[in-house]
Amino acid sequence: MDLRSRGVDALSDEALLAGLGSGDKAAAAAFVRRFERRVFGLALSIVRDSAVAEDVAQEAFTRAWRHAQAYDARRGSVVTWLLTITRNLALDTLRMRRPNATAPDALLELVGTSGERGPAEEAVAADESRDVRAALARLPVDQRRALVLAVFGGRTAKEIAEEEGIPLGTAKTRIRAGLIKLRGTLANEVLVP
Amino acid sequence: MSALSCETLHELAPEVALGALPGDERAAALLHLAHCAECQLLVEELSTAADALLLAAPEAAPPSGFARRTLAGFADRPRRRTRFAFAVASVLAVAVAAVGIGSVADRPAASPPFALQTPGVRMARFLAAPGEDVEGQVFADAGDSSWLFMTVRDGDNSDTYVCQVELRDGATINLGSFQLRHGSGSWGRTIAVDARQIKTVRLLDESGDVAASASLE
Numbered sequence: 525m526d527l528r529s530r531g532v533d534a535l536s537d538e539a540l541l542a543g544l545g546s547g548d549k550a551a552a553a554a555f556v557r558r559f560e561r562r563v564f565g566l567a568l569s570i571v572r573d574s575a576v577a578e579d580v581a582q583e584a585f586t587r588a589w590r591h592a593q594a595y596d597a598r599r600g601s602v603v604t605w606l607l608t609i610t611r612n613l614a615l616d617t618l619r620m621r622r623p624n625a626t627a628p629d630a631l632l633e634l635v636g637t638s639g640e641r642g643p644a645e646e647a648v649a650a651d652e653s654r655d656v657r658a659a660l661a662r663l664p665v666d667q668r669r670a671l672v673l674a675v676f677g678g679r680t681a682k683e684i685a686e687e688e689g690i691p692l693g694t695a696k697t698r699i700r701a702g703l704i705k706l707r708g709t710l711a712n713e714v715l716v717p
Numbered sequence: 718m719s720a721l722s723c724e725t726l727h728e729l730a731p732e733v734a735l736g737a738l739p740g741d742e743r744a745a746a747l748l749h750l751a752h753c754a755e756c757q758l759l760v761e762e763l764s765t766a767a768d769a770l771l772l773a774a775p776e777a778a779p780p781s782g783f784a785r786r787t788l789a790g791f792a793d794r795p796r797r798r799t800r801f802a803f804a805v806a807s808v809l810a811v812a813v814a815a816v817g818i819g820s821v822a823d824r825p826a827a828s829p830p831f832a833l834q835t836p837g838v839r840m841a842r843f844l845a846a847p848g849e850d851v852e853g854q855v856f857a858d859a860g861d862s863s864w865l866f867m868t869v870r871d872g873d874n875s876d877t878y879v880c881q882v883e884l885r886d887g888a889t890i891n892l893g894s895f896q897l898r899h900g901s902g903s904w905g906r907t908i909a910v911d912a913r914q915i916k917t918v919r920l921l922d923e924s925g926d927v928a929a930s931a932s933l934e
Contacts, residue, residue: 552791556784565777578780582787589791590934594842600768607771656773674735675770681737696732703731707766 533558537602538595545592556585559603563610570614570676571621580617584610615678659709667702674699721749726756734763740858744905747856747866751903839912841931843869843920851878851929855918856905863912865892866905869920871928873900878928879921880904884914891921 532540532554540558543551563584568577587609595605660668666688673679673687685695721729726749732738733746750757839858845851853869869878877896883889895904919930 549788552788553784556787560779560783560787561776562772562774564779564783566771566774568777569774574780578783581779581783582790585787586790591841593844600765604768604771607774608768611771652769653772653776656769660770660773671735671770674732674737675767676774679737680739681732682739684737696728699735699737700728700731703734703763703766706770707763710766710769 538597541588541592541595541602544589545595552589555588559585559606562603563606566607566610567614570611571618576617576621577614580610580614584613587613611675611678619678656710659706662709663702663705667698667705670695670698671702671706721745723749723753723756726750726753727759730756730759731763733760734767736767740864744858744864744866748903748905751868839933841918841933843867843918843929843931845929846927849928851920853929855931855933857912857915857918857933859912863910864905864907865912865915865918866903867918868901868903869897869929870901871897875899876928877923879925881919881921882910882915883917883919884910885916886914 532543532548532550535543535551535554537558540551540555544555560581564577564581567580567584568574571577571580584606588606595602599605600608660671663671669688670684673684674681679687681695681699682692684690684699685692688695690698726733726746729738729742729746733743733750738746750760840854840856843851843853843855849871851869851871853867855865855867857863857865865880865882867880875897877894879894880892881889882892890910892908893904893906895902915933917930917932917934920928922928
């Protein structure tokens with residue numbers, strides 16, 4: 525199929541990924557264009573260094589290109605698959621370069637849980653991103669912190685307990701309660717299938 | 718490594734979904750999930766919410782020329798073609814730790830539901846060799862102790878497969894064998910080689926031919 529003839533930018537995420545995996549140059553370019561802000565933004569949020577984030581983002585797209593056939597739509601959307609690749613690469617990179625370098629406060633700010641995100645910035649965010657941030661903001665702050673540290677900081681419950689100065693059981697409870705509440709909120713908003 | 722109960726897995730499910738379990742506990746959870754559809758469903762639901770959290774990260778414009786450089790990188794780094802031919806390489810003495818973490822399961826997860834994995838844990842799908850129907854996934858962790866875990870499905874047969882890994886230096890090691898039951902199974906063990914050095918995981922059939930391989934690069 526000549527993807528150019530169909531206008532690649534109008535294709536679904538799944539179709540673009542299939543085109544990327546098949547080696548179609550137009551699909552590859554459109555795929556990178558469509559997701560580069562999200563991928564780079566996530567990488568930058570975690571590694572906090574533009575040059576390193578660019579390396580991580582490039583590697584994430586390369587992994588997606590090389591392993592496009594491994595994508596399974598039953599396990600999630602293309603964007604979450606791509607962001608998961610990015611997140612793991614960024615955390616691995618951070619741990620190799622600067623173990624324990626990411627401060628909890630910076631992690632919390634990156635998802636707007638400290639309330640510092642301006643309305644202009646929020647207005648241009650994708651609807652699904654706004655929904656997730658809103659759901660996150662509804663959680664008690666200690667549960668938010670636990671989830672953010674786990675997802676964006678790659679922390680285990682034991683590490684969260686140590687950083688927060690709380691018992692391990694409390695860290696586990698915060699993680700559990702936060703994620704279960706988040707699941708309920710997102711499901712009610714039909715964001716999560 | 719002791720088997721987990723459903724009750725314990727339910728307690729751990731949020732940490733499994735968030736990738737917030739250390740390697741040994743995660744391996745035990747994976748082993749339980751390979752057997753238990755109910756717990757799989759719970760972890761899948763929580764994983765969907767955990768994955769969605771990644772959408773909360775702010776977007777940011779990459780430096781000028783990012784897309785061009787990324788696309789050029791595709792051309793510079795041609796995709797590896799999966800090598801199905803059995804390459805006889807220097808087979809090292811197996812350096813496998815004595816502790817196996819699992820055996821064959823009756824009902825493996827063909828597609829473990831958790832997408833958000835612990836950093837350092839690598840996952841790859843097995844690609845079947847021509848004429849083969851083997852499918853499944855393999856996880857490799859290079860934490861405090863390296864381990865491999867895999868789920869495999871192959872029609873309805875009860876074949877025995879040898880798990881062979883190829884290291885980055887080209888050496889190959891046979892880690893052990895396992896038998897499918899009614900076309901499916903899961904297997905894993907701790908290993909005495911650094912999992913980060915593993916380039917490819919292969920399943921060899923009883924003739925020594927490659928039935929499937931998974932690239933961990």
